[in-house]
Amino acid sequence: MDFTLNEQQKMLKKITREFAEGYIAPVAEESDQNSKLDEKVFQKMKEMNYFGTCIPEEYGGAGLHDDTISFCIVTEEIGRVDASWGITTGVHCSVCAYPIYKFGTEDQRQRFLIDLAKGNKVGAFCLTEANAGSDAGGVQLGAVKDGDEWILNGSKIFATNGGIAETLLVVAKTGEKGSRKELTIFIVDTNTPGYSVGVKEDKLGVRASNTSELVFQDVHVPQENILGKTGEGFQLSMKILDFGRISIASQCVGLGQAALEASIKYSNERIQFGRPIGRFQGIQWKISDMACAVESGRLLTYKAAYMCDNGMDYSLVSAMAKLVASEAAMKAAHSAVQIHGGYGLMKAYPVERYFRDAKMGEIYEGTSEIQRLVIANQLLRKGANIL
Amino acid sequence: MKVFVCIKQVPGVSEVRIDPKTNTLVREGIPSIINPYDKNAIELALTIKEENGAEVIAISMGPPQAEEILREALSMGVDKAFLLTDKAFAGADTLATSYTLALAIKRILKSAKNKKDYLVILGAQAIDGDTGQVGPELAEELDIPQITYVQKFELKENKIIVERIFRTEEVVIIETQLPALLSVLREINIPRFPTMSGIVDAYTKKEVISLDANELKPDKRKIGLNGSMTEVWKIFIPERKAEQIIIKGTNEEIAQELCRNLKNDKIL
Ligand SMILES: Cc1cc2nc3c(=O)[nH]c(=O)nc-3n(C[C@H](O)[C@H](O)[C@H](O)COP(=O)(O)OP(=O)(O)OC[C@H]3O[C@@H](n4cnc5c(N)ncnc54)[C@H](O)[C@@H]3O)c2cc1C
Ligand SMILES: Cc1cc2nc3c(=O)[nH]c(=O)nc-3n(C[C@H](O)[C@H](O)[C@H](O)COP(=O)(O)OP(=O)(O)OC[C@H]3O[C@@H](n4cnc5c(N)ncnc54)[C@H](O)[C@@H]3O)c2cc1C
Numbered sequence: 001m002d003f004t005l006n007e008q009q010k011m012l013k014k015i016t017r018e019f020a021e022g023y024i025a026p027v028a029e030e031s032d033q034n035s036k037l038d039e040k041v042f043q044k045m046k047e048m049n050y051f052g053t054c055i056p057e058e059y060g061g062a063g064l065h066d067d068t069i070s071f072c073i074v075t076e077e078i079g080r081v082d083a084s085w086g087i088t089t090g091v092h093c094s095v096c097a098y099p100i101y102k103f104g105t106e107d108q109r110q111r112f113l114i115d116l117a118k119g120n121k122v123g124a125f126c127l128t129e130a131n132a133g134s135d136a137g138g139v140q141l142g143a144v145k146d147g148d149e150w151i152l153n154g155s156k157i158f159a160t161n162g163g164i165a166e167t168l169l170v171v172a173k174t175g176e177k178g179s180r181k182e183l184t185i186f187i188v189d190t191n192t193p194g195y196s197v198g199v200k201e202d203k204l205g206v207r208a209s210n211t212s213e214l215v216f217q218d219v220h221v222p223q224e225n226i227l228g229k230t231g232e233g234f235q236l237s238m239k240i241l242d243f244g245r246i247s248i249a250s251q252c253v254g255l256g257q258a259a260l261e262a263s264i265k266y267s268n269e270r271i272q273f274g275r276p277i278g279r280f281q282g283i284q285w286k287i288s289d290m291a292c293a294v295e296s297g298r299l300l301t302y303k304a305a306y307m308c309d310n311g312m313d314y315s316l317v318s319a320m321a322k323l324v325a326s327e328a329a330m331k332a333a334h335s336a337v338q339i340h341g342g343y344g345l346m347k348a349y350p351v352e353r354y355f356r357d358a359k360m361g362e363i364y365e366g367t368s369e370i371q372r373l374v375i376a377n378q379l380l381r382k383g384a385n386i387l
Numbered sequence: 388m389k390v391f392v393c394i395k396q397v398p399g400v401s402e403v404r405i406d407p408k409t410n411t412l413v414r415e416g417i418p419s420i421i422n423p424y425d426k427n428a429i430e431l432a433l434t435i436k437e438e439n440g441a442e443v444i445a446i447s448m449g450p451p452q453a454e455e456i457l458r459e460a461l462s463m464g465v466d467k468a469f470l471l472t473d474k475a476f477a478g479a480d481t482l483a484t485s486y487t488l489a490l491a492i493k494r495i496l497k498s499a500k501n502k503k504d505y506l507v508i509l510g511a512q513a514i515d516g517d518t519g520q521v522g523p524e525l526a527e528e529l530d531i532p533q534i535t536y537v538q539k540f541e542l543k544e545n546k547i548i549v550e551r552i553f554r555t556e557e558v559v560i561i562e563t564q565l566p567a568l569l570s571v572l573r574e575i576n577i578p579r580f581p582t583m584s585g586i587v588d589a590y591t592k593k594e595v596i597s598l599d600a601n602e603l604k605p606d607k608r609k610i611g612l613n614g615s616m617t618e619v620w621k622i623f624i625p626e627r628k629a630e631q632i633i634i635k636g637t638n639e640e641i642a643q644e645l646c647r648n649l650k651n652d653k654i655l
Contacts, residue, residue, distance in 0.1 A: 049583035062583035
């Protein structure tokens with residue numbers, strides 16, 4: 001067993017950190033306030049290949065499709081300076097571009113993947129509806145077959161990148177087998193007539209990331225845009241989310257790391273009762289707990305990535321990684337604000353933003369409760385030896 | 388055309404710490420970086436490649452760990468990288484360094500079709516050694532024209548036209564032909580970041596070629612500590628002398644006195 005990063009991974013980490021600190025960090029606060037990603041950073045992110053990190057070079061990506069640990073490192077470093085960017089490229093790569101690479105046909109890769117990987121188009125994954133959240137099987141958006149086309153009607157909510165995306169993976173109901181719905185995933189080009197963007201959400205955290213409602217009124221989608229097979233939508237969605245959770249876990253590790261770093265710096269600088277507050281045991285315990293939580297999240301995340309790259313079933317470990325890392329980030333952000341005292345509530349310190357941003361990790365792509373459910377279900381069915 | 392870029396690994400801090408007992412640099416815990424000026428040198432080489440077509444070759448002399456900066460150079464888009472590493476090269480001063488770099492360049496040129504179709508680019512100075520001597524000495528070793536402190540560059544057919552800074556204020560425009568050697572200032576450009584695919588290529592499709600004393604066949608008296616004319620007596624960080632002057636009087640008197648002081652110190 002070897003816990004060290006290889007030279008290429010170290011370089012990816014170093015360069016992404018330099019880039020993130022140099023380009024993303026200076027405008028992170030402004031983007032949060034404006035609820036909008038910065039255009040210049042967008043261009044730079046494109047040039048740097050961050051829209052195609054886990055896609056092979058032949059499809060316009062960076063070629064790290066077999067090195068998910070590197071994808072984690074890159075996502076972590078981006079998430080460390082700005083969770084909004086972390087979720088934007090994280091979602092784009094992990095639950096839109098990567099599934100098209102993994103499950104798509106060569107024709108679909110040519111038509112959709114290349115533009116996604118190059119960042120010419122942004123991607124989104126649309127599962128959640130007003131009445132289908134944790135209960136993903138409750139999808140109502142329907143697709144009806146018409147010749148060699150499908151006609152989609154309904155709406156999706158809370159889609160990350162929804163308002164800026166041009167390529168969507170849409171989970172739709174294509175039939176019913178007894179009490180069980182039959183779901184199918186469609187690749188939808190947003191230039192198709194009948195498609196429109198509804199409400200753009202105004203959020204507590206990850207404010208610069210776009211979260212939107214999407215409306216489908218008689219949207220015609222050709223048969224060859226089905227990802228995988230008709231009726232495979234539910235199982236495929238679960239597989240897609242397994243990988244997506246590695247990405248979210250990485251974002252959360254980055255956010256937790258940022259909260260930890262800010263806390264260490266502040267604890268060494270802030271003087272009360274004649275000494276740096278870091279000398280007080282009450283602060284020290286917080287710092288230790290934060291570090292242990294963040295590192296646990298990181299190790300589980302890298303383990304899930306390792307299992308993914310080695311063809312092992314990583315579904316359980318990725319749920320664990322997502323759960324532990326997101327709760328670690330929330331805990332770390334919570335402690336970071338506490339350590340900063342009153343200053344922690346002020347916009348002048350980034351921990352204020354970390355605190356608001358951290359909450360999303362415990363909710364999207366499956367709440368903490370749902371992760372616990374997924375983990376327990378597997379353990380109760382298969383026993384603890386599957387670990 | 389071949390464009391050689393010489394790059395040096397330096398400690399990534401503005402203030403170096405020196406071990407007072409051994410008189411050597413404390414390197415522990417300090418990340419190593421490409422000398423910042425050398426990134427500008429790489430950027431210039433890459434723009435020349437993009438605009439005119441060229442093969443860009445990075446060379447560094449240093450310990451095996453210097454491979455890292457060569458990989459970073461490859462990630463930025465450099466085509467080939469050579470690491471000159473050997474115990475015999477250790478302890479080199481600027482003279483021995485430039486001699487060794489020249490041997491490598493000559494060796495690489497041996498297999499070139501046109502042995503005069505090349506350019507050598509260096510940083511104006513290294514942020515640790517800070518002498519700015521390696522460039523000029525290397526040009527002498529190669530017996531080619533040198534232009535130091537370059538802030539603007541243009542290549543037209545086989546002619547190069549550059550702007551160099553002279554005595555900190557004057558700008559001199561110089562025209563010369565290949566082969567030539569330039570040392571560049573930070574103002575000349577903004578170095579690019581390596582892209583993610585650039586990094587992947589650097590580790591999977593490109594290589595860093597190590598050359599040792601056996602391969603370079605140097606005159607043993609001219610390399611490493613033996614070849615160094617410089618004797619280091621003492622290394623120290625210059626003391627910062629801050630002087631405090633309190634000026635009293637009416638606002639006008641204070642302003643005049645302040646201006647007089649600033650003029651005396653040649654700040655105004
Ligand atoms: C910032 C953000 C970005 C998002 N991006 C996307 C996206 O890109 N694509 C997309 O499809 N969706 C996205 N979502 C939606 C997200 O995945 C859902 O919000 C989430 O799955 C929860 O669904 P819900 O909001 O309907 O909550 P509900 O399912 O209504 O849950 C309410 C509460 O009940 C709990 N609960 C529900 N069922 C159980 C159970 N069986 N046992 C115990 N507790 C339970 C939940 O944990 C939660 O605490 C995003 C959401 C946010 C906030
Ligand atoms: C702390 C310290 C201790 C030293 N101790 C000794 C000693 O004990 N004995 C001794 O003889 N010398 C010693 N040196 C000198 C050392 O070998 C020089 O740093 C070296 O020769 C390069 O000179 P420079 O740093 O002044 O580079 P400059 O001349 O300032 O560098 C200009 C440019 O030359 C190129 N360049 C410089 N070095 C290299 C390289 N190695 N590989 C590729 N390109 C390069 C780069 O493009 C650089 O931008 C010491 C230097 C330092 C900083």
